[in-house]
Amino acid sequence: xxxxxxxxxxxxxxxxxxxxxxxxxxxxxxxxxxxxxxxxxxxxxxxxxxxxxxxxxxxxxxxxxxxxxxxxxxxxxxxxxxxxxxxxxxxxxxxxxxxxxxxxxxxxxxxxxxxxxxxxxxxxxxxxxxxxxxxxxxxxxxxxxxxxxxxxxxxxxxxxxxxxxxxxxxxxxxxxxxxxxxxxxxxxxxxxxxxxxxxxxxxxxxxxxxxxxxxxxxxxxxxxxxxxxxxxxxxxxxxxxxxxxxxxxxxxxxxxxxxxxxxx
Ligand SMILES: C[S@@+](CC[C@H](N)C(=O)[O-])C[C@H]1O[C@@H](n2cnc3c(N)ncnc32)[C@H](O)[C@@H]1O
Numbered sequence: 339x340x341x342x343x344x345x346x347x348x349x350x351x352x353x354x355x356x357x358x359x360x361x362x363x364x365x366x367x368x369x370x371x372x373x374x375x376x377x378x379x380x381x382x383x384x385x386x387x388x389x390x391x392x393x394x395x396x397x398x399x400x401x402x403x404x405x406x407x408x409x410x411x412x413x414x415x416x417x418x419x420x421x422x423x424x425x426x427x428x429x430x431x432x433x434x435x436x437x438x439x440x441x442x443x444x445x446x447x448x449x450x451x452x453x454x455x456x457x458x459x460x461x462x463x464x465x466x467x468x469x470x471x472x473x474x475x476x477x478x479x480x481x482x483x484x485x486x487x488x489x490x491x492x493x494x495x496x497x498x499x500x501x502x503x504x505x506x507x508x509x510x511x512x513x514x515x516x517x518x519x520x521x522x523x524x525x526x527x528x529x530x531x532x533x534x535x536x537x538x539x540x541x542x543x544x545x546x547x548x549x550x551x552x553x554x555x556x557x558x559x560x561x562x563x564x565x566x567x568x569x570x571x572x573x574x575x576x577x578x579x580x581x582x583x584x585x586x587x588x589x590x591x592x593x594x595x596x597x598x599x600x601x602x
Contacts, residue, residue: 479594
């Protein structure tokens with residue numbers, strides 16, 4: 339896979355299927371205590387569904403959305419009010435942020451677990467914030483998707499698939515609350531609060547489950563399998579197992595909440 343392939347998403351499908359992420363994100367946004375004129379960073383903004391909510395909560399404020407995926411940013415550009423002077427979208431890696439003491443606050447949802455170096459990530463975010471600035475974020479954490487990951491690991495180890503996954507490593511970092519608090523403090527954040535909560539999610543049927551898992555959770559796995567018929571076989575095996583769960587087609591999501599401040 340190309341370097342670009344590692345960062346890309348099917349943004350049209352994500353935009354259509356991301357109801358679970360949007361509902362978790364709306365809960366994160368509801369915790370914000372905003373004046374309404376802040377300059378905020380939406381870190382890993384995706385297709386901008388929650389960036390739009392942030393803009394609405396900031397009648398005199400502005401939002402910068404950053405994301406590594408050009409597809410996601412193109413969809414965000416379509417989704418957000420065209421040419422609004424209050425929103426700017428920038429393609430960049432959260433590990434290389436071009437900001438120093440700029441933002442009043444940082445909001446991020448469902449993105450940080452895709453970044454494997456959290457010490458570097460939170461150092462970058464800390465540097466992007468003004469003194470007194472804050473971060474309110476959520477990502478996958480704790481035992482997130484343990485059942486599905488165990489099943490995917492077992493399939494990856496079978497003779498049919500092992501060859502495709504020789505140098506493969508899971509593309510996520512799921513921290514628990516305690517280790518995440520340590521990471522935030524090491525980066526210089528104060529008033530740190532972290533917690534992990536279950537977010538079980540049930541898909542309606544086999545088709546929805548398969549499309550969701552294929553495009554949103556396991557796309558980096560599937561990208562290792564060259565032939566479509568084998569990719570379909572991989573998904574069919576996981577979907578058949580999910581059909582036997584109680585309730586069927588449920589995903590064992592867990593979310594890690596993160597909060598901190600840059601001392602004055
Ligand atoms: C599951 S989507 C979440 C999008 C949006 N925040 C939401 O809640 O719907 C994760 C996003 O994080 C972005 N992302 C992952 N790693 C990144 C990195 N290192 N730098 C910038 N964005 C990154 C992905 O491109 C993707 O758009």
